[in-house]
Amino acid sequence: MVYILYFFIVNSMASPKIINLDKPLCKNCIHFIPYKGYEYNNNFSKCKFFGINDIINGEIEYDYTDVCRRNEFKCGTEGKYFKLEENFKIKQIYSKVIYLINKYKIYIYIIIINLFSLYKK
Numbered sequence: 001m002v003y004i005l006y007f008f009i010v011n012s013m014a015s016p017k018i019i020n021l022d023k024p025l026c027k028n029c030i031h032f033i034p035y036k037g038y039e040y041n042n043n044f045s046k047c048k049f050f051g052i053n054d055i056i057n058g059e060i061e062y063d064y065t066d067v068c069r070r071n072e073f074k075c076g077t078e079g080k081y082f083k084l085e086e087n088f089k090i091k092q093i094y095s096k097v098i099y100l101i102n103k104y105k106i107y108i109y110i111i112i113i114n115l116f117s118l119y120k121k
Contacts, residue, residue, distance in 0.1 A: 026045065026065045026068075029083060030083045030085050031047050031081065032065065032085075033062060044064065046063065047065045049075070049081050050062065050063040
């Protein structure tokens with residue numbers, strides 16, 4: 001009996017308990033407005049689907065994405081109004097390429113210089 005209890009305690013502690021892995025991400029939605037300077041900062045990014053129109057100057061103040069996802073009357077944790085961006089895969093590949101270029105920039109420059117030096121010979 002003690003062994004069975006020990007088995008369940010160890011297994012429950014060892015396995016990760018990550019929630020919301022099956023939920024859609026705001027950064028992949030057509031309504032997502034990234035915060036300037038930070039592509040996917042969830043604290044300051046906004047949602048084009050929810051906001052308030054200023055009746056004086058006509059400017060729309062959009063709601064923050066984290067507020068929309070926490071509020072079940074808006075998008076909620078399920079992402080009720082989520083729409084996948086049309087060119088999502090292309091943008092995903094593009095951002096990975098840009099990341100790799102920035103990460104290995106010096107190596108790319110060295111390769112290009114070596115290729116040009118081979119070409120000149």
